Amino acid sequence: MPWYQAPAKINLGLWVGPRDQSGFHPVDTVMQTVAFADQLYLEPSDHMLWESSRSDLPMDPANLVVRSYTWCAARIAGLPPIRGRLDKVIPVGAGLGGGSSDAAAVIRWALTYASELPFSETVHDSGELGMDVPFFVRGGTARAEGYGDILTTLPPMRPAGVVLANPGISLSTPRVYEAYDRMGKPSDGEQIGRVIEALKTGALPDSGDLINDLEEPALAVLPALREFRDLLQRTAEGFPIAMSGSGPTYFILGQDEDWAEWMARRLTARGVPWAQPTTVLDSWGKK
Ligand SMILES: C[C@@](CO)(OP(=O)(O)O)[C@H](O)COP(=O)(O)OP(=O)(O)OC[C@H]1O[C@@H](n2ccc(N)nc2=O)[C@H](O)[C@@H]1O
Ligand SMILES: Nc1ncnc2c1ncn2[C@@H]1O[C@H](COP(=O)(O)OP(=O)(O)O)[C@@H](O)[C@H]1O
Incomplete structure (x- = not known):
């Protein structure tokens, strides 16, 4: 193939x-x-x-x-x-x-x-x-x-809908790590264990556990990202949300693909330049 x-x-x-x-x-x-x-x-x-x-x-x-x-x-x-x-x-x-x-x-x-x-x-x-x-x-x-x-x-995550939201700007990973060096203070890291526990029980992780130590550095490199993040948080209405990697893409988790399509339309209507609905994918390609 x-x-x-x-x-x-x-x-x-x-x-x-x-x-x-x-x-x-x-x-x-x-x-x-x-x-x-x-x-x-x-x-x-x-x-x-x-x-x-x-x-x-x-x-x-x-x-x-x-x-x-x-x-x-x-x-x-x-x-x-x-x-x-x-x-x-x-x-x-x-x-x-x-x-x-x-x-x-x-x-x-x-x-x-x-x-x-x-x-x-x-x-x-x-x-x-x-x-x-x-x-x-x-x-x-x-x-x-x-x-x-x-x-x-880890065991495959439960099937879930995911919306990827990006402000239409790219961020350089090395620059974000450099900003971390200037300002970085790692979280205690215990949240990672709690995310794994949640996944093992078939639950979605809590927003509070989806820490990202590169988020504040990314916001320092790209201050306009803060307003974008706030818009996403308001629109997500309590669904788990976090920045991915060195940003600037955020993701929001919800129940399934239909939910993801609904949430992506909602974000687009509120002016998000790129909102992509998708689902989690296991290693054999199953949604
Ligand atoms: C932040 C993360 C989290 O999954 O993902 P992305 O945002 O890139 O998707 C990764 O650490 C992205 O790692 P990687 O894919 O190697 O980064 P690259 O874009 O190649 O940038 C490499 C540069 O980033 C810095 N770097 C990268 C990884 C690391 N653990 N420490 C670092 O200090 C170094 O300056 C290195 O030279
Ligand atoms: N096939 C490729 N796809 C995307 N980026 C690439 C590729 N090959 C080289 N690059 C370079 O790698 C850097 C990081 O790209 P990417 O993987 O898209 O971002 P991120 O690390 O934020 O997830 C960019 O500077 C890009 O120019």
């Missing part, structure tokens, strides 16, 4: 610790894939040929899809050249992990040529391409600790 889905993710709580000697910040987060996804057409070919649906995201060596192929080719002897096309729908620089997910889709394709490569080791090492990549190779629901490379698979 030449089409691979590269789903977006949301962070159901994101604790961030101070930058350490590695130059990175340790994290503790629960990540969840959603059905809203980039599509990648990947098939073996006799020569390399890349295409992108977006002219501002060319398939050059800076593209995570191309970097991921190069990374795989260095590990998998005999990996054939690839004919690949990226149909990009996930907003770029949105905290939804689109680039990392695209990279992981290429790894999933490449692994079909590498039955001798230990899967867990490859998943772990793929963190070299980006902190969220190991999670996306597996997908579903997982806790990511360390620098995203210590993954604990």
Whole structure:
């Protein structure tokens, strides 16, 4: 099957610790894939040929899809050249992990040529391409600790509707981490355990437990985001809401797909530039 889905993710709580000697910040987060996804057409070919649906995201060596192929080719002897096309729908620089997910889709394709490569080791090492990549190779629901490379698979989250809401602006992840360095004070992190407990009982997490230690830094980098967040909170009327990753996308959780479509229409009517209804997605692609 030449089409691979590269789903977006949301962070159901994101604790961030101070930058350490590695130059990175340790994290503790629960990540969840959603059905809203980039599509990648990947098939073996006799020569390399890349295409992108977006002219501002060319398939050059800076593209995570191309970097991921190069990374795989260095590990998998005999990996054939690839004919690949990226149909990009996930907003770029949105905290939804689109680039990392695209990279992981290429790894999933490449692994079909590498039955001798230990899967867990490859998943772990793929963190070299980006902190969220190991999670996306597996997908579903997982806790990511360390620098995203210590993954604990969690039971699939209950089916739920999700609305992704973005102000139409992108945010640079390194800039948000730098703002955290200037102002950051991590939460105590206990909320992550409570999110996991809620998920295990089939409940949606409480808003109060959906902490994100990068939210205040993101608001410092993009002060206009505060007004956007307030509008979303008023419109969400008590449904769990939080910022995903380094932002600026927020997500709101509700019961099902119909609810998500209703909530997205409500947000659009109130002037939200991009409100995307979707659902949670387990690692086998079930909504
Ligand atoms: C914030 C998170 C949470 O899931 O997701 P996104 O908002 O990107 O989706 C991740 O930590 C995004 O990690 P990653 O995908 O590696 O970030 P990139 O955009 O590649 O930016 C990399 C840069 O961010 C900083 N960085 C990243 C991860 C980390 N644990 N500590 C860091 O300090 C470093 O400056 C690094 O050079
Ligand atoms: N295939 C890709 N999709 C999205 N962004 C990419 C891709 N390849 C490289 N990038 C670069 O990666 C950075 C982060 O992208 P993205 O994964 O969309 O954001 P985030 O880390 O906020 O979830 C952007 O600067 C973008 O130019």
